[in-house]
Amino acid sequence: LSRRYRSASPPGPAGLPFVGVAYQIPDDKQWLKFHEWTLRYGDVVSSTVMGQPTLILGSFRAASDLLDTKGAIYSDRPDAIMAGELVGWNRGLGYAHGPDNPRFREFRRLFQQFIGPRACQDANILAMQEEETHRLMLRFLRDPKNFYRHPRESTGALILRLAYGYEAALDQGQDPLVEVVEIAMQGFAKASEPGAFLVDNFPVLRYVPEWLMPSGGFKAVARRMRRELDEMYDLPFGFVKEQMEAGKARPSFTLSYLEEKRTPTPADEELIKAAAASLYSGGADTTPSSMTAFILAMMLRPEVQERAQRELDTVLGPSWTRLPTFTDRAQLPYIEAIVLEVLRWNPAVPLGLAHRLTQDDVYRDWVIPKGTVVWANVWSMLQDPVVFPEPTEFRPERYLKEGGTLKELERHEDPSIIGFGFGRRICPGMFFAMNSILIGIATMLYVFDISKAKDENGADILPEVDFRGFISHPVPFKCDIRPRSTEAASLVARAAAQE
């Protein structure tokens, strides 16, 4: 290649001096704007956002070429001033610099060891997921109108068990630990929201002293959120220590690490606190987004629901004697196809998380400078009509062969690969999340009928089908969730009571 070609940047929208395209990017559904640019300029789009070179990858091929294959140089994260530096979430995994940072490596090792593909087959972890699913069903049974809240509470409870062996009360309103974690997570969501704090766009603002800002400005907010995060680090950790001293600690992520270290130093303790908090920040909002999207899809596609229920009835038998378990999985290809389609139809993290390039690179005919922030537009890939015909339709059949068994999917056709990100930053909770969603969906379909709510005249209330947020959730909708039979209802009540 001649030098002239090799020095070119990928095409992309021209921006204003310094701010670049910052003001062309909307506050919500940034992936749609990025997708529009992909259609106009190609699958690798370059631009500048507040002086920061930025690359948007709109195809699986480009994302895999750069973030998977060249993962050694594409696995850093950009600085997050408010959420990362000022509030302190950069002590955890999601905002940690990588890939050569020893702390990052230790976090990834821990996650792999505890919830990697093999660890996720551990009978204790599977039993924990089945039990929490039974409790989730009990919530739907008791309070079907508030269905939107239940998956979130249930995921929160599951992660508290996984991370600390802590058993949250089923009615979590009064649970002190749930409250501490929820408050810290609200800070995480607010501080991470793109554009919510000016300091993220103008980092020099972090040098302005707090007393110069009205009511302390963002610095006072950051100080409060940091205190809340510290509580989230310390309180559940204190619980595990107490339980250990009393000789009754339950298996958990924190316990395994403390036992591995035998005599943990304060630095070890700080690291495991941060790792456990990262489990929560990665998992708390994502799995519930998939469960709510699933409920919406079932309302829209009653025939999908019926086919899934026939599959479950065949495997479990007609007499409501037990609920689905992970051992049924191989016999439930249609349920598995629904899980894949949920991950595709509403990817919980449509833009993934930003990666950052740590040295200059050449890709195709272009030079990509060190420090470039890279977004892989997961949404674009999962809505590609060439790979997924009529992509807005919820259609599990796309993953099945004629006889109803699952197709062998290639990586670019597999939402359970694309939806979890790329390279050395790929979601470390993906196997755990897939299992939670699978058992949640199978059990819910076995026990409940999901249908449109009715208005006062008995007519169907049609839901608005729209998804919003950086972690993308369906906008609120009404829905009718009722047990398929009285036997189904008592089976749920019995199963949840036994645990």
Ligand code: HEM
């Ligand atoms: C439907 C469920 C989920 C989806 C779609 C999802 C998706 C993602 C994506 C796209 C990323 C960014 C990957 C990248 O940078 O390329 C990510 C990162 C992460 N996820 Fe998940 N996730 C889910 C559930 C979970 C769960 C249940 C946990 C923990 C138990 C978790 C923990 C994390 C963590 C800690 C990171 C940061 C990894 C790093 O920075 O190295 N996620 N996830």
